[in-house]
Amino acid sequence: MTPTRWTxxxxxxxxxxxxxxxxxxxxxxxxxxxxxxxxxxxxxDRLLDPGSPGHPLGTDGQGRDLLSRLVxxxxxSLTGGLVPxxxxxxxGTLLGIAAGLGGRLTEQxxxxxxxxxxxxxxxxxxxxxxxLLTPGLGATVLALSVVLTPAVARVAFTETRRIRSSxxxxxxxxxxxxxxxxxxxxxxxxxxxxxxxxxSSLVGLAVVYAAGLSFLGLGVAPPTAEWGxxxxxxxxxxxxxxxxxxxxxxxxxxxxxxxxxxxxxxxxRIGDAAAHLPRATPAAARRAAKxxxx
Amino acid sequence: MSSGAPDPTNREAGGPPxxxxxxxxxxxxxxxxxxxxxxxxxxxxxxxxxxxxxxSGSGKTTVARTxxxxxGRGAVVTGAVRLAGTDLRALxxxxxxxxxxxxxxxxxxxxxxxxDPLRRIGPQLAEVLRRHGVADGRRAARAAVPGLLAxxxxxxxxxxARAYPHELSGGLRQRAAIALxxxxxxxxxxxxxxxxxxxxxxxxxxxxxxxxxxxxxxIALLLVTHDLAVARRIxxxxxxxxxxxxxxxxxxxxxxxxxxxxxxxxxxxAEPGARR
Amino acid sequence: xxxxxxxxxxxxVPTLLGVxxxxxxxxxxxxxxxxxxxxxxxxxxGARQELTERLGLDQPxxxxxxxxxxxxxxxxxxxxxxxxxxxxxxxxxxxxxxxTLTAAAFLLVLAGGVALGALGALRPRGPGGRISGALxxxxxxxxxxxxxxxxxxxxxxxxxxxxxxxxxxxFGSGGPADLARHLVLPAxxxxxxxxxxxxxxxxxxxxxxLAGELADSLRARGLRPAAVLRHCVHNASxxxxxxxxxxxxxxxxxxxxxxxxxxxxxxGRLLYDALTARDLPLVQGGVLVVAVAFVGVNxxxxxxxxxxxxxxxx
Numbered sequence: 001m002t003p004t005r006w007t008x009x010x011x012x013x014x015x016x017x018x019x020x021x022x023x024x025x026x027x028x029x030x031x032x033x034x035x036x037x038x039x040x041x042x043x044x045d046r047l048l049d050p051g052s053p054g055h056p057l058g059t060d061g062q063g064r065d066l067l068s069r070l071v072x073x074x075x076x077s078l079t080g081g082l083v084p085x086x087x088x089x090x091x092g093t094l095l096g097i098a099a100g101l102g103g104r105l106t107e108q109x110x111x112x113x114x115x116x117x118x119x120x121x122x123x124x125x126x127x128x129x130x131x132l133l134t135p136g137l138g139a140t141v142l143a144l145s146v147v148l149t150p151a152v153a154r155v156a157f158t159e160t161r162r163i164r165s166s167x168x169x170x171x172x173x174x175x176x177x178x179x180x181x182x183x184x185x186x187x188x189x190x191x192x193x194x195x196x197x198x199x200s201s202l203v204g205l206a207v208v209y210a211a212g213l214s215f216l217g218l219g220v221a222p223p224t225a226e227w228g229x230x231x232x233x234x235x236x237x238x239x240x241x242x243x244x245x246x247x248x249x250x251x252x253x254x255x256x257x258x259x260x261x262x263x264x265x266x267x268x269r270i271g272d273a274a275a276h277l278p279r280a281t282p283a284a285a286r287r288a289a290k291x292x293x294x
Numbered sequence: 295m296s297s298g299a300p301d302p303t304n305r306e307a308g309g310p311p312x313x314x315x316x317x318x319x320x321x322x323x324x325x326x327x328x329x330x331x332x333x334x335x336x337x338x339x340x341x342x343x344x345x346x347x348x349x350s351g352s353g354k355t356t357v358a359r360t361x362x363x364x365x366g367r368g369a370v371v372t373g374a375v376r377l378a379g380t381d382l383r384a385l386x387x388x389x390x391x392x393x394x395x396x397x398x399x400x401x402x403x404x405x406x407x408x409x410d411p412l413r414r415i416g417p418q419l420a421e422v423l424r425r426h427g428v429a430d431g432r433r434a435a436r437a438a439v440p441g442l443l444a445x446x447x448x449x450x451x452x453x454x455a456r457a458y459p460h461e462l463s464g465g466l467r468q469r470a471a472i473a474l475x476x477x478x479x480x481x482x483x484x485x486x487x488x489x490x491x492x493x494x495x496x497x498x499x500x501x502x503x504x505x506x507x508x509x510x511x512x513i514a515l516l517l518v519t520h521d522l523a524v525a526r527r528i529x530x531x532x533x534x535x536x537x538x539x540x541x542x543x544x545x546x547x548x549x550x551x552x553x554x555x556x557x558x559x560x561x562x563x564a565e566p567g568a569r570r
Numbered sequence: 571x572x573x574x575x576x577x578x579x580x581x582x583v584p585t586l587l588g589v590x591x592x593x594x595x596x597x598x599x600x601x602x603x604x605x606x607x608x609x610x611x612x613x614x615x616g617a618r619q620e621l622t623e624r625l626g627l628d629q630p631x632x633x634x635x636x637x638x639x640x641x642x643x644x645x646x647x648x649x650x651x652x653x654x655x656x657x658x659x660x661x662x663x664x665x666x667x668x669x670t671l672t673a674a675a676f677l678l679v680l681a682g683g684v685a686l687g688a689l690g691a692l693r694p695r696g697p698g699g700r701i702s703g704a705l706x707x708x709x710x711x712x713x714x715x716x717x718x719x720x721x722x723x724x725x726x727x728x729x730x731x732x733x734x735x736x737x738x739x740x741f742g743s744g745g746p747a748d749l750a751r752h753l754v755l756p757a758x759x760x761x762x763x764x765x766x767x768x769x770x771x772x773x774x775x776x777x778x779x780l781a782g783e784l785a786d787s788l789r790a791r792g793l794r795p796a797a798v799l800r801h802c803v804h805n806a807s808x809x810x811x812x813x814x815x816x817x818x819x820x821x822x823x824x825x826x827x828x829x830x831x832x833x834x835x836x837x838g839r840l841l842y843d844a845l846t847a848r849d850l851p852l853v854q855g856g857v858l859v860v861a862v863a864f865v866g867v868n869x870x871x872x873x874x875x876x877x878x879x880x881x882x883x884x
Contacts, residue, residue: 395792
């Protein structure tokens with residue numbers, strides 16, 4: 001085995017990957033890592049600036065320690081990002097494969113539905129769905145799952161179509177293989193890597209959307225600690241205590257950069273089918289570009 | 295059969311010194327140590343024809359492009375390239391751009407990727423005419439376009455001038471590319487596999503066009519190909535290339551009819567329809 | 571060209587219909603009893619029946635949909651519960667404000683994205699390339715609300731260079747300069763993500779063109795480096811229009827947050843307020859208008875793409 005070298009390319013994958021794992025671990029280990037109880041606050045200590053004794057990142061409007069809250073909030077925020085991506089991956093793959101293997105009717109049904117869903121800017125759709133539900137982590141997860149599934153379905157569909165016209169499938173069918181075995185052994189191994197790479201690039205986006213929904217009051221609500229919700233809570237203090245108010249914003253930004261860099265690195269390493277450059281139909285190219293960059 | 299080294303004075307190919315194009319021990323090396331061209335020397339007299347014949351990877355295209363000063367990214371070039379005495383390698387990019395298109399015309403292999411797909415044919419031609427000062431102003435340039443297309447054998451030149459490249463057939467596209475290459479009356483025309491992307495029927499006509507251009511306008515032709523039939527049809531001098539070197543050099547009938555070098559012989563024998 | 575446009579218009583119709591269905595269904599499915607909410611407790615028994623009939627809520631869903639759609643097409647989007655005015659009266663001025671902000675952000679996206687992308691394409695392995703890559707990733711990852719808050723904290727509160735919100739100073743002179751001052755921060759906040767995206771795509775596209783056959787052919791014709799670059803940029807630009815619709819999506823998404831944070835009186839803020847007040851007709855009308863506008867602008871993007879790249883028209 002040739003030893004892996006510490007090249008720039010490898011570092012570009014290892015560093016964000018390690019950071020991402022670190023973030024998840026921190027969130028999981030919140031009870032151990034956070035110095036204070038995130039729900040306990042002393043009003044006498046409200047809105048202390050970062051660097052104050054005992055509170056390295058300051059306190060919020062109710063005197064709760066920000067460092068502890070931010071660490072605990074990681075649980076809700078990362079869940080709000082990772083769970084929808086997982087759900088969308090599974091649901092989208094199933095839908096995409098089903099449409100890819102199905103007849104003309106299923107294909108058209110899927111494509112037209114995707115067209116309609118793509119007619120809404122993503123956040124708008126998330127808002128529309130979330131507003132139907134009672135605020136909470138569940139609302140976030142459900143809304144984002146709905147928003148992300150079509151994108152994954154598209155990727156899975158395109159890959160399935162690509163193999164469908166290959167001869168492996170024909171040969172297997174002719175030899176009497178049942179659909180179930182066929183899908184498991186022929187289709188999934190080819191579709192899965194592409195879908196997984198694409199899905200990994202969605203995590204950053206999902207975390208941002210999840211926090212955004214909470215910020216708008218549609219997702220996780222106070223007093224639960226969640227980065228977007230904290231942003232909303234601290235907003236009134238923006239003009240008077242800006243450095244405290246922007247902390248959740250910085251955290252979300254940092255987390256987003258880490259996951260996006262990881263997704264990019266994975267994508268360039270494994271490579272992906274959809275091209276960056278224009279294709280003949282603007283709509284088809286748009287869809288392809290969405291897969292690459294959304 | 296002898297595997298003779300190429301004749302360094304190149305009397306057979308170019309004739310007396312003062313040839314139009316002289317290439318002297320040209321070497322081109324790419325990053326990673328790949329020597330695409332190794333010690334190649336050629337000469338071409340005014341109005342003459344020289345065919346660089348070889349398989350893919352033989353370095354023939356690299357020689358052609360290096361003459362133009364476009365060897366590719368990261369290339370390290372050694373040796374000399376002279377056009378009517380002017381050392382092309384000593385020129386900076388600006389001076390070289392004056393030579394390209396004006397004194398040397400280039401017909402690339404695939405007209406689909408060498409013509410700007412976003413502009414019509416006419417404006418592309420007119421632009422080159424104005425750039426080299428052959429036409430003064432837009433109106434004059436535009437007026438000259440149909441005539442130039444006609445010289446390249448384009449039927450209905452007005453329609454073609456108004457067309458986009460993707461609206462034309464392969465043969466018409468290649469003729470448009472040729473018009474672009476000769477529009478400023480160059481002394482030398484370099485054609486890189488000009489017929490490879492074309493149908494057999496069209497191929498012959500394009501090759502005849504080259505012969506006509508040589509006869510009517512006195513343009514010298516440096517043609518790169520892997521196809522022996524093309525080499526035969528063009529005639530003139532043939533330089534057989536292999537692995538970056540010229541292995542045989544001489545008049546077409548002699549080299550292809552009675553080759554000295556074993557490689558050339560193998561090429562000729564491998565040609566479909568060859569007599570054994 | 572006209573045939574292409576007509577075809578695209580025709581194809582947009584079923585999409586638009588689907589959009590109206592989704593919008594209608596979303597609001598119709600909201601749990602809760604609007605009639606009870608409207609009347610409040612202590613209403614006489616017959617009032618409920620009367621109101622239900624008057625609002626048409628006793629009709630089957632498809633009939634309600636057709637009715638709503640019919641009204642919407644004539645410009646009647648219902649009455650806002652919280653604003654007590656026709657929804658259309660509230661929406662269209664707000665749309666104008668949003669379009670102003672979106673246009674400003676779009677200019678930033680185009681200028682910044684092309685510049686950053688070109689920087690990366692011209693010297694990919696040099697410092698320019700690395701800066702371009704890093705900034706693009708940073709920009710793409712920058713959630714609009716985070717950026718908005720950071721900008722306010724730094725420029726409005728910290729440095730006091732720019733205003734923290736609104737479209738005009740309350741006691742100011744008004745006019746374009748004032749508007750421009752108020753546009754800067756929100757436009758930047760909304761523009762960052764699409765800018766990063768544009769930079770990435772343009773860098774890839776221009777890089778490919780510069781290294782390709784066309785560039786060499788142009789040089790072989792003797793065109794000067796400036797002209798070669800110009801034509802390469804021209805050939806790299808269709809890629810931008812391909813993702814134009816996507817950028818627009820990111821812009822509009824960002825608008826909801828940016829308008830809320832900067833108190834910009836556009837549709838985004840209107841929607842946010844409507845959601846908070848559970849003003850369903852307003853939410854419905856707002857989402858519909860945004861979605862339709864989105865489809866419309868996408869059509870324009872397709873038209874521009876066909877105008878630049880003739881191969882698309884085929």
